[in-house]
Amino acid sequence: MRGRTARRQTLFVVASALLVAAAVLPLTAFGQTRAGKDVRYVPLDRAAFVQQNVVDGWINAAAGPDLTSIYGHAWDLWRQLNKSSGQTLRGTPLPIWETWYSGEEVYLDNREVDDPDSRDLDPPNQSLHSGALAVETGNAPRIPATVLTFNKFNRQMLDHIQQNGYYDRSTLQQMSDDFDSAGTETDLRSITPFENTATMLKPAWWIVPGDAPSMVPYWAGDASDATTDPNVPLPGTWKQCVLVDPTGKAKANIARTCNTGNKGQTTMNAGAYDVVPVAPDPKKSDFYAFRLNQDEVGALPQERQVLHSSNKQGKLRDVKAGDLAILTSMHVVTLETGNWAWQTFWWAPDPQQPAADPPDAQAPPSDIPAPFNHFNMCASYFMTTPVAAQENGEPWICYNPYLETDLIGLLTADKSVNDEVGVHSNCMSCHRAAVYTATKRVDYVVNGYLDKGNAAFFGDGVITGFLWSLPIRAHDPPFVGPTDP
Numbered sequence: 001m002r003g004r005t006a007r008r009q010t011l012f013v014v015a016s017a018l019l020v021a022a023a024v025l026p027l028t029a030f031g032q033t034r035a036g037k038d039v040r041y042v043p044l045d046r047a048a049f050v051q052q053n054v055v056d057g058w059i060n061a062a063a064g065p066d067l068t069s070i071y072g073h074a075w076d077l078w079r080q081l082n083k084s085s086g087q088t089l090r091g092t093p094l095p096i097w098e099t100w101y102s103g104e105e106v107y108l109d110n111r112e113v114d115d116p117d118s119r120d121l122d123p124p125n126q127s128l129h130s131g132a133l134a135v136e137t138g139n140a141p142r143i144p145a146t147v148l149t150f151n152k153f154n155r156q157m158l159d160h161i162q163q164n165g166y167y168d169r170s171t172l173q174q175m176s177d178d179f180d181s182a183g184t185e186t187d188l189r190s191i192t193p194f195e196n197t198a199t200m201l202k203p204a205w206w207i208v209p210g211d212a213p214s215m216v217p218y219w220a221g222d223a224s225d226a227t228t229d230p231n232v233p234l235p236g237t238w239k240q241c242v243l244v245d246p247t248g249k250a251k252a253n254i255a256r257t258c259n260t261g262n263k264g265q266t267t268m269n270a271g272a273y274d275v276v277p278v279a280p281d282p283k284k285s286d287f288y289a290f291r292l293n294q295d296e297v298g299a300l301p302q303e304r305q306v307l308h309s310s311n312k313q314g315k316l317r318d319v320k321a322g323d324l325a326i327l328t329s330m331h332v333v334t335l336e337t338g339n340w341a342w343q344t345f346w347w348a349p350d351p352q353q354p355a356a357d358p359p360d361a362q363a364p365p366s367d368i369p370a371p372f373n374h375f376n377m378c379a380s381y382f383m384t385t386p387v388a389a390q391e392n393g394e395p396w397i398c399y400n401p402y403l404e405t406d407l408i409g410l411l412t413a414d415k416s417v418n419d420e421v422g423v424h425s426n427c428m429s430c431h432r433a434a435v436y437t438a439t440k441r442v443d444y445v446v447n448g449y450l451d452k453g454n455a456a457f458f459g460d461g462v463i464t465g466f467l468w469s470l471p472i473r474a475h476d477p478p479f480v481g482p483t484d485p
Contacts, residue, residue: 038117039089042099043155048080049197055337059381060388071362074343074379077332078364081201082372089117092280092290095372097201100152103469107167108479112299119296121148121205121325124403147235147328147402148300151469152201160194161470169474172436175462187453190463191470194335200467202331204402208278210291210322213250215241215273217259219346219401221355222423228263232421234406236262242276242349244287246324250275274349278326282371287326287347294321329375329402331427333466340466342380342427344400351376357423358399380427383449395447399425410446415456421446428466436471437461 050073058066058073082095089098104111104120113120124147153161165171179189208214217238220226226240227233241258243250252275258266279285297319329346348354354361354376362377384393391413399405399422407422411433426447433445435458443457452463464470 037115039087039094039099040085041101041155042085042087042096044080044096044197044199046197048077049334050336052196052337055341055381059337065382065385065387067360070379070381071377073341074332074377075362075365075368077334077343078345078372078375078377079368081332082369090280090291090293093282095288097152097203100154100201101158103151103153103473104480106151106153106158106161107469107473107475108162108481109167109473109475110478110480113295115293115295118293118299119290119325120150120299121296122150123147124149124202124204147204147206148325149202149204149403152203154197154199156195156198157200160192160198164192166191166470167474167479169476172462172464172471172474173438176436176438176460179462180460185453186455186459187451187463189458189461190452191465193465196335198335200331200333200469202403203327204329204400205325206328206402207292207319208244208246208324208326210246210324213243213245213247213275215256215258215260215268216244216326217241217264218349219355219405221357222405223356226355231423232406232408233401233423235259235264235402237264239264239266240273241266241268242274244276244278244326246278248277276349278324280324286349286371286374288371289324289326292319292321292323292325297321297323329400331400331403333427333431337381339382339428339432342398342431343377344379344398344403344427345375345377346401347374348376349374355401358401359397383426383429383432383447391449391451393449395424395429396426397424397447398427399423407444407446410444413445413448413450413454413457415443431466431468433457434464434466434468434471435461436464436474440471442468442472 055073058069081097085094085096085099087094087099102120103109105116111120161167175191176189206216208216217235218240219238220240222230222233224230227237228239229237236259238259241256243252243256252273253270255267255269256273258264258268258273276286277284278287278289280289280291282288300319327347329344331342331344333343334341351374352363354363358378360378364373364375364377378398380396380398382396384390385396386393404422404425407425410421410425411417424447429445429447429450432450432452433443435441437460450457452458
């Protein structure tokens, strides 16, 4: 082990690199950055956050993790995030989290949308990268994403990334080179930690027609009566649907086809499916939803074609302005403990009866406001149980059915390809592996304990503090400036 003097030298090198990085843009620019020209940023009340010693006490309780407190806190974060911001955008009243900063704003990246108040929807990175890895290793063919996503970051995240220059790939490369020169121990090859109120979100959306009812599949577990593929039960394999109705006139009085053209194609008889209202006004909807504008439609990737209405008899449908994006799921991550606190939420027609998988899926408390009370939840505040056993413990499983069920070709902590898939995954294990290297390598870990001293993962790069967005989004110039002050 290296001594204290060597550690101080390492910290000096890091601090010097960060001072250089912080000078990339004038600090006055950071104070001007906003979430959009018409949307005012609204922070969470600091009372929503819990001190690290409290969270660590829940995790390390003598009788095992205090799941009652962990789940209660996860729901409280959900409750606070979905409070009204007092603002409306294109007819949709905005919850607090919708006023937060996009990945393009945080990383000063080229924006695909012209209007800073438009959402930049893309396939989930984890779906694309795990699919590419599966092709590379011969494990399986790539599976296209069936939801679209974006990230949201609170102000603490934006300030830390921009003031340290972490949006700049050369900053991270210089840090890596300095670590090499100083002989820095693997577990110290890391960015500077964020403050404990740092919060990042990943909402996921399904696109439906804005003027006609459509059948939309929903998660009911990975049993054979719910999916045609229990091993990789992505949404196209789900055998149950709700009729999402923006017209207010639809009825469950005829047989309809669920998941038309996909593996899960199923005929649902009259009365065998629910009719679910959807509207930009949450008082009239069982989904949180917004109408796409032309800017958002024009920026959609080619993968938009998989987001078809299964009520169109197998014909792919072009997305158009006026269609609705409905919120199907969201990761919520806060730095209230050293490994971050991970909770994930997904839509269900009857959330009081969660599917059997993922394990320990939770029903919402009675005071969660509509339509956000239509979500189930699981939490990952640790990688294995018993917590103290670490690498010898049993993997803790928590995944989001809309975001992880298509993951394939994941790795173990010894970097071998594993045939485990998304339904065996853990949010914390996956994000623990987040690292910047010169090759921008993306190695997702399925589950289990991953030590930040693992040289196979981190010995030649920079540990990015559980943020996959940082190594994926850091880029070379040009950098897009802040939005209008």
